[in-house]
Amino acid sequence: MKQIPVALQMYTLRNEAEKDFRGTLQKVAELGYDGVELAGYGGLTPKELKNTLDGFGLRAVSSHIPLSELRSSVDDVINDQLELGSRYIVCPYLSPEERSEEEYFRLIDDLNSIGAKCFQEGITLCYHHHEFELATLSNGKTALETILSETNPHWVKAEFDIYWLTYAGEQPVEWLKRYQGRTPLVHLKDMTTDGERFFAELGSGGVDLGSVLDFGAHSDVDWWIVEQDDSKIPPIDSVRKSLEYLRQIKV
Numbered sequence: 296m297k298q299i300p301v302a303l304q305m306y307t308l309r310n311e312a313e314k315d316f317r318g319t320l321q322k323v324a325e326l327g328y329d330g331v332e333l334a335g336y337g338g339l340t341p342k343e344l345k346n347t348l349d350g351f352g353l354r355a356v357s358s359h360i361p362l363s364e365l366r367s368s369v370d371d372v373i374n375d376q377l378e379l380g381s382r383y384i385v386c387p388y389l390s391p392e393e394r395s396e397e398e399y400f401r402l403i404d405d406l407n408s409i410g411a412k413c414f415q416e417g418i419t420l421c422y423h424h425h426e427f428e429l430a431t432l433s434n435g436k437t438a439l440e441t442i443l444s445e446t447n448p449h450w451v452k453a454e455f456d457i458y459w460l461t462y463a464g465e466q467p468v469e470w471l472k473r474y475q476g477r478t479p480l481v482h483l484k485d486m487t488t489d490g491e492r493f494f495a496e497l498g499s500g501g502v503d504l505g506s507v508l509d510f511g512a513h514s515d516v517d518w519w520i521v522e523q524d525d526s527k528i529p530p531i532d533s534v535r536k537s538l539e540y541l542r543q544i545k546v
Contacts, residue, residue, distance in 0.1 A: 299511055300329035301541055302356040304482065304522035308530050312337060321351055326535050327542070330354035332385070332480075332520050341378035348379075356518050357383030357454075357480060359423070362393070362402070369409050373416050383480060384413055385421045385454050394427055399438050403445045410450030421480055422446075423454040429463035443474060452477045456522075458484030461502050462492060468506040471514060479517040481507070483537070484524075494523045496533050498540035508546055519546065 303323050305312055312319040316337030323331060330353050336344050348355055358381060360372050365386060376384055386406065393402065410420040428439040436444065443453060455478055457467035471478055485500035487493045497504060511519065519541070526533040 299519050302330035302332050302518050302520045303328045304332040304520050306334040307523050324351035324353050330356040332356050333358040341375045345379050355379040355381040357385050359385045359387035362386050365409050376418050383419050385423050387423045396432055406446050406451045414450050419452055421452045421454040426459045426463045454480040456482040468510050471510050476515050481516055482522050483519050494525055497537035
C-alpha cells in the first residue's frame with residue numbers, strides 16, 4: 296500500500312498569507328505538510344518562491360491558475376511551473392457566465408489545446424470542479440462527465456473535490472473508481488452533518504473519507520490536498536486538525 300503525501304491548498308490560509316506569505320508557508324511546514332498547492336505566489340518570483348519552499352522543506356505540488364490566464368498566457372504559466380518544480384497546473388473555477396452549454400464546449404476545446412501544450416513540457420493539466428458541474432446537460436450527462444469524456448485523457452486530468460461531489464449527492468469513491476488513471480490530485484474536505492452542510496475539519500463531519508482514502512492507497516492518486524474554503528475556527532487550527540486526523544489514521 297503506497298504512502299500518499301499530503302499538501303495544503305494555500306487558499307485556505309489566504310488571509311494569513313496576505314499578511315505574511317513566507318511566515319505562513321513556514322507554519323505549514325512546521326505543522327508537517329509535505330507540500331502546498333498554490334493560489335498565487337505572494338508577490339515572489341517563481342525562483343524566489345522555489346528557494347523559499349526548499350528552505351522550508353515543502354514541495355510545490357500544483358498551482359491553481361485562472362482560466363483567463365491559461366487562455367492568454369499558458370506558455371508563461373508553464374515556464375513558472377517548471378521553475379517551481381511543480382508537475383501540475385489546475386484550472387480552478389468557472390465564473391457564472393462561463394457555465395452555459397456553449398461555454399462548456401468552448402472550455403473543452405481550450406482544455407485540450409492547453410493540456411497538449413502542458414503535456415509537451417512534462418506538466419499535467421487538471422480540472423477542478425465545484426457542485427455546478429454536476430448539473431445535467433442536454434446530452435444527459437453532467438457537465439463534469441462531458442468535460443472528461445470530451446477531453447484527451449492524456450492531456451486533461453481531474454482534481455476531484457470530495458466535498459463538492461458529496462454536496463451534489465454523489466459518492467466520491469465511485470467517481471475515483473470510474474476515472475481511475477485521471478485523478479492524480481484529490482481535494483480532501485469534510486462537511487458538517489447539520490442542515491447547513493458547512494465546511495468541516497477532516498474526520499469531524501459526514502463525508503465518506505474512509506472509502507476515498509482506502510481506494511486512494513491502491514490508485515493513481517499522487518497527492519491528497521487539504522482545503523477548507525471557510526472555517527469557524529482559526530484557519531491555521533483547522534488545517535492542523537485535518538492533518539492530525541490524517542496522521543492518526545496513518546495516511
